[in-house]
Amino acid sequence: MANIEETLIPKIGVITDVRIDTPDVKTFRVVTPDGKKAFDHKPGQCAMLSIPAVGEAMFSITSSPTNTEFMEFSIKKCDCVTEWLHQAEVGQQITIRGPYGNPFPVDDEFAGKDLLFVAGGIGLAPLRSVINYCRHYRDRYGKIDIVYGSRSKADLVDYNEIITEWVTDDGIDVHLTIDNAEEGWDGHVGFVPNYVKELGFDTNKTVIICGPPIMIKFTLEGLMTLGYEKTQVYTTMELRMKCGVGKCGRCNIGDKYVCKDGPVFRCDQLEELPDEY
Amino acid sequence: MRKCKTDALDAVFAEIAKSSLLYIPTDTEKGAEYKKWSDGMKMSNALNTVRSPKDFFFPQTEDLMEFKVNGKEIEVIDTRSEKEDFVVFGVRACDVKSFEILDRVFLIDPCDSYYANRREHSTIVSVACTRPVETCFCQTFGIDAAAPEGDVSCWKTDSEVYFKANTPKGEALLAKLEGITVDADDKDVTAQQEKTREIMKKLPLAELSADKFGAGKTEEFFNAPEWDELSESCLGCGTCTFVCPTCQCYDIKDYNTGHGVIRFRCWDSCMYSDFTKMAHGNPRLTQKERFRQRFMHKLVYYPSNNDGLFSCVGCGRCLAKCPISMNIVKVMKTIGKSE
Ligand SMILES: Cc1cc2nc3c(=O)[nH]c(=O)nc-3n(C[C@H](O)[C@H](O)[C@H](O)COP(=O)(O)OP(=O)(O)OC[C@H]3O[C@@H](n4cnc5c(N)ncnc54)[C@H](O)[C@@H]3O)c2cc1C
Ligand code: SF4
Ligand code: SF4
Ligand code: FES
Numbered sequence: 001m002a003n004i005e006e007t008l009i010p011k012i013g014v015i016t017d018v019r020i021d022t023p024d025v026k027t028f029r030v031v032t033p034d035g036k037k038a039f040d041h042k043p044g045q046c047a048m049l050s051i052p053a054v055g056e057a058m059f060s061i062t063s064s065p066t067n068t069e070f071m072e073f074s075i076k077k078c079d080c081v082t083e084w085l086h087q088a089e090v091g092q093q094i095t096i097r098g099p100y101g102n103p104f105p106v107d108d109e110f111a112g113k114d115l116l117f118v119a120g121g122i123g124l125a126p127l128r129s130v131i132n133y134c135r136h137y138r139d140r141y142g143k144i145d146i147v148y149g150s151r152s153k154a155d156l157v158d159y160n161e162i163i164t165e166w167v168t169d170d171g172i173d174v175h176l177t178i179d180n181a182e183e184g185w186d187g188h189v190g191f192v193p194n195y196v197k198e199l200g201f202d203t204n205k206t207v208i209i210c211g212p213p214i215m216i217k218f219t220l221e222g223l224m225t226l227g228y229e230k231t232q233v234y235t236t237m238e239l240r241m242k243c244g245v246g247k248c249g250r251c252n253i254g255d256k257y258v259c260k261d262g263p264v265f266r267c268d269q270l271e272e273l274p275d276e277y
Numbered sequence: 278m279r280k281c282k283t284d285a286l287d288a289v290f291a292e293i294a295k296s297s298l299l300y301i302p303t304d305t306e307k308g309a310e311y312k313k314w315s316d317g318m319k320m321s322n323a324l325n326t327v328r329s330p331k332d333f334f335f336p337q338t339e340d341l342m343e344f345k346v347n348g349k350e351i352e353v354i355d356t357r358s359e360k361e362d363f364v365v366f367g368v369r370a371c372d373v374k375s376f377e378i379l380d381r382v383f384l385i386d387p388c389d390s391y392y393a394n395r396r397e398h399s400t401i402v403s404v405a406c407t408r409p410v411e412t413c414f415c416q417t418f419g420i421d422a423a424a425p426e427g428d429v430s431c432w433k434t435d436s437e438v439y440f441k442a443n444t445p446k447g448e449a450l451l452a453k454l455e456g457i458t459v460d461a462d463d464k465d466v467t468a469q470q471e472k473t474r475e476i477m478k479k480l481p482l483a484e485l486s487a488d489k490f491g492a493g494k495t496e497e498f499f500n501a502p503e504w505d506e507l508s509e510s511c512l513g514c515g516t517c518t519f520v521c522p523t524c525q526c527y528d529i530k531d532y533n534t535g536h537g538v539i540r541f542r543c544w545d546s547c548m549y550s551d552f553t554k555m556a557h558g559n560p561r562l563t564q565k566e567r568f569r570q571r572f573m574h575k576l577v578y579y580p581s582n583n584d585g586l587f588s589c590v591g592c593g594r595c596l597a598k599c600p601i602s603m604n605i606v607k608v609m610k611t612i613g614k615s616e
Contacts, residue, residue: 004388004390004393005387005390006355006357006389006390006391007387008341008342008389008529009341009342009353009355010353011353012351012352012353052344052346052351052531052538052540053344053346053531053532053533053538054531055531056529089349091349092349093349093350093351094351095344095351095353212557213557238555239553239555239560240552240553240554240555242527242528242529243527243529245387246382246385247382247383247389247525247527248526248527248528248529248542248545249525249526249527249545249547249574250526250545250552250553252547252570252574252578253560254495254499254573254578254581255492255493255495255577255578255581255582272495274495274499274573276560276561276566276570277560
């Protein structure tokens with residue numbers, strides 16, 4: 001029996017780097033004890049991380065699959081697991097299992113399209129994997145626009161990577177915004193949904209949104225007034241999860257299990273689900 | 278078909294117990310319960326057990342693995358062990374069907390190895406009902422109480438017990454009983470079945486139909502106004518989910534033993550307020566949403582993913598046990614009525 005693989009039994013991961021992103025978000029680099037990537041994944045997929053006796057929680061794999069050396073997780077401090085991780089140091093072992101969920105259709109529906117990424121706060125974490133995948137295979141995609149906002153400049157996750165790598169790429173426009181004006185910020189000020197409307201994009205784009213539910217809701221409304229269809233918009237959902245494989249019942253909405261039928265959904269598919277998220 | 282005299286049942290149990298663990302329903306002060314058979318234990322004549330037999334495959338709590346933590350280092354210990362062969366004798370038709378419903382959750386890819394191992398090592402001997410009661414409605418879901426499934430089906434008449442093998446596992450079990458049983462025709466069984474089916478037709482829930490529910494019916498029922506009054510007095514106690522043979526939600530938790538950490542799973546309930554609680558809120562804020570989830574899952578969502586099969590077998594346990602007498606029958610009768 002011990003030779004049948006059991007998805008609930010995790011592997012060991014080692015934290016090899018901790019980056020402080022914002023006052024409440026840290027990004028952790030994780031490899032196996034022999035220095036390899038724990039498993040392959042696709043953009044948008046997640047992993048269950050745990051610390052024995054503390055708990056287990058689901059996180060988006062924020063690094064791109066094209067990174068063959070390690071995985072990264074951007075984790076916002078909430079409570080038990082995340083708080084514990086925030087005080088962890090380099091060299092700390094954790095457990096890891098996955099990959100779980102369906103990815104963004106980067107090789108199918110997204111191919112050849114102009115892409116518009118819209119993110120709020122920690123919502124950049126799952127999109128960063130997609131963005132870096134698309135940057136890696138740049139010629140497979142059209143123009144890329146990224147609208148990203150947070151409460152303040154200090155709350156922008158991956159700020160360094162954004163300003164040193166993303167903005168310097170050809171054919172990528174990055175539009176940053178923060179909620180309130182502050183000293184040392186000469187960029188846009190205002191909420192993400194309004195900024196998207198102000199920027200007023202062509203309606204030929206495929207849109208990928210992630211952020212707080214309220215931001216997603218208003219951005220979607222904005223996109224609809226710009227003339228977008230729900231079939232052009234993808235998002236990733238967050239519900240409470242335990243097993244990650246459609247068995248514990250925790251993330252069930254309608255006839256879908258977000259852990260295995262999601263977390264990535266096209267907005268018209270989301271429409272068909274009962275309003276319980 | 279094979280048969281033996283009713284008083285030879287003790288010998289049948291003894292023979293089975295020679296080569297595997299044997300569990301039978303027996304009467305206790307709490308009602309009928311499955312117990313490990315030992316010499317002299319009598320099989321209960323109660324219609325059904327208080328707890329469902331899902332415990333055999335999906336126990337209320339179950340250790341999954343162990344961890345040793347040493348400074349920054351963690352060791353994962355796979356504590357899974359091959360289960361012993363076991364026979365569950367005397368499972369009613371409704372409960373036998375519940376195993377298929379659980380199989381479709383736990384055995385689909387990625388297969389749950391804990392559940393699968395128990396399933397592999399089990400042999401189910403069902404027993405036909407002869408005295409169904411007013412809380413029974415297995416027939417609503419196409420289950421025939423007089424012809425239970427399982428590896429072996431069994432019928433008890435006044436003086437005899439009949440056995441029919443349905444699977445290779447069942448044949449192997451009957452082969453062991455060859456010295457105790459003799460060949461039989463199905464005359465008495467057929468007569469008993471006819472009588473039981475006559476009783477079934479006269480039960481108060483005989484006309485209950487699930488036809489309006491099923492795959493793809495989310496829109497029809499999700500926003501039905503009746504959920505408000507139906508859920509109004511629900512205490513969120515979770516009793517209905519625990520006694521239900523097909524409810525399968527679970528939680529995963531860690532327990533620090535002082536020498537290591539055991540990760541275990543235990544039954545959970547969608548009726549509990551913290552089931553879906555998250556950092557940024559709870560998508561099922563009131564008992565109404567939780568209550569609706571349980572019944573929509575059984576009558577619509579599960580069928581949508583499982584070729585129309587409902588996730589209720591009409592065992593009636595929730596009818597008997599809910600402290601406020603709410604249950605799936607009331608839901609089925611009431612929801613969508615105003616349309
Ligand atoms: C598919 C998916 C992807 C995710 N990706 C990320 C990510 O990339 N970065 C990130 O920081 N977070 C992510 N999360 C959220 C993360 O799982 C939760 O923040 C985490 O579970 C909270 O755990 P905790 O132990 O710190 O808090 P707990 O002590 O478990 O709980 C703190 C609070 O959070 C609630 N909670 C428990 N589980 C979840 C959950 N799954 N989601 C939200 N709230 C929860 C609890 O009910 C409680 O109110 C993701 C969640 C899902 C389902
Ligand atoms: S819902 Fe009630 S009647 Fe149906 S299987 Fe569960 S306990 Fe039995
Ligand atoms: S329906 Fe009845 S048994 Fe189920 S949670 Fe509500 S009060 Fe408890
Ligand atoms: S997390 Fe268990 S079913 Fe989705």
